[in-house]
Amino acid sequence: MTNNRSGRGKSRRNTATATPVQEKQHNKTMQMKKEREQEQSRVGTGNEMLQVERKNGNSNVNLNGNKNKSDRKKRGVGQDSHRSSNGGRSQEAFNRNRSSAQYLDLPVQKNDEVVIDIIGMNHDGEGVGRVEGFTLFVPGALPGEKVRVKVLKTKKQYGYAKLLDIAQASPDRIAAPCAIYDQCGGCQLQHMSYEAQLGWKRQHVVDVLERIGKLSVATESSEHTAEVLADSADGNADHMSRVQGVLVHPTLGMSEPWRYRNKAQVPIGVTEGGLVGGFYARGSHRIVDMNTCLIQDERNDEVVARVKEIGRMLGISAYNEETGRGLLRHVVVKTAFRTGEMMLVLVTNGRDIPHADAWIGSIREHIPHVASICQNVNTKRTNVIFGDETRVLWGRHVIYDYIGNVQFAISARSFYQVNPVQTEVLYNKTVEYAGLTGKETVIDAYCGIGTISLFLAQHADQVYGVEIVKEAIDDARSNALLNEMRNVKFEVGASEDVIPAWKEQGITADVIVVDPPRKGCDPRLLDTILEMKPERVVYVSCNPSTLARDLRILEDGGYSTAEVQPVDMFPHTVHVECTVLLKWKGASD
Helix, strand or coil, X not given: CCCCCCCCCCCCCCHXXXXXXXXXXXXXXHHHHHHHHHHHHHHHHHHHHHHHHHHCCCCCECCCCCECHHHCCCCCCCCCCEECCCCCCCHHHHXXXXXXXXXXXXXXXXXXXXXXXXXXXXXXXXXXXXECCEEEEEEXXXXXXXXXXXXXXXXXXXXXXXXXXXXXXXXXXXXXXXXCHHHHXXXXXXCECHHHHHHHHHXXXXXXXXXXXXXXXXXXXXXXXXXXXHHHHHCCXXXXXXXXXXXXXXXXXXXXXXXXXXXXXXXXXXXXXXXXXXXXXXXXXXXXXXXXXCCECHHHHHHHHHHHHHHHHHCCCECECCCCECCEEEEEEEECCCCXXXXXXXXXXXXXXXXXXXXXXXXXXXXXXXEEEEEEECXXXXXXXXXXXXXXXXXXXXXXXXXXXXXXXXXXXXXXXXCHHHHHHHHHHHHHHHCCCCCCEEEEECCCCCHHHHHHHCCCCEEEEEECCHHHHHXXXXXXXXXXXXXXXXXXXXXXXXXXXXXHCCCCCCEEEECCCCCCCCHHHHHHHHHHCCCEEEEEECCHHHHHHHHXXXXXXXXXXXXXXXXXXXXXXXXXXXXXXXXXXXXXX
């Protein structure tokens, strides 16, 4: 089971305090907003692919997704298509859908089967194809393939289709090694070679920087760019200075892109066979039992399997989200890669655990490397995993791990990057872009538990970290003491409020580092950066689209985007992290 869809476990306000009515309305509003954003992004992606087609000589394609009407047949969708049955729906519904498609002048209708060429892939990892210029998104299809698909749904500017057959496969296609890949949905790219995944992620970053950020990106056809891209790992500044446009480096991937996650969050349910835990079936809240996940550390799988076994043996009930009854909601396992310590968190619907001593004793007997067993109580009717109360059932309240040579204490609810190997890669690049000599003052906005702040503090004169979540700042301060770092100060509050207050106190930054959640930087924070005018801004992003939007604002305010380094934090998913260097145009290098 993976939870990569969000791409990041950033510190947030705990939304579990909302009433059910408030939460339902909030979820509905956020879902509508998300759907609007996805539609805008999909339309942009489809139009982008069509523009590529036009550049390649297909002048019949326009950006509305239709060919010139003189080229269209009176009916049908081309020689490679034929009508399928209405799938058992009533003739009335079938005719209504047909009439709607005809009214919109679309070349395909629901249930049509067509053969299309896949010309690209969108941000969700869906193949992008077209029928007479009309865009279809096809999950599971790869660029360069010719596929037969069944149209599932049409909208005004695009539609969705199901992959039926592959007439011509991409050389990048491989057999997904996970037995439940098609059911789970936690990974989206296992059917694509890892080398191709890295290439696609870089291209995805390039596309949004150009389309949303309106940035000029250096291309491989530029005189020196290919040489720079090949030598970028060596940091050859002379080469990079000769490139015109923003330099987007090759994605930094993993030598072993499996078993990289240090945290498992497994929902628990019940079937006729007893207690189960694994993942939600695609598009539902039905829990499918699972014993192994190829991107989870094997030790996480082992602990989850043992907990389920013990729970079945002791007759522990599973939480039912429809009735609000049952005890065990989630099993959360955290593994420290460097120290080997493990933490088990049982998320329960109530404080009382039947046979608690027997359960703890059995876990300790069978899983001796567990250093902490905690219980989190969540009695709210919500899909938020954790509740407000956490208590230690056995062992310590934290486990310890390292990123680089910085030690971190990890509690049951504290955020800690799930891929520690690539986190070190990302943070080292962030420190490099900050260009620290030991004399600088650095501000770390969205500092979380201080992971980036403490990395920076090893190379700066003074670091100031700000985060809106109090519990995260408490962890940050503890981690600073743990590492005996006295040149770092943390404060609770919104960055856009705290940083101007620091400025009034005479604190100015040579470098500002931002590491926002997926929604990007608050507009007031961007205004604050433009007012302070630090020589360098380093932007760490988990969402290329909001990154591109914010870079445009900073560019218009006087900054120049110099370099972008994509980092593959979540192999086999569509997510990609970036760290970006911006320089104030009036600053001297």
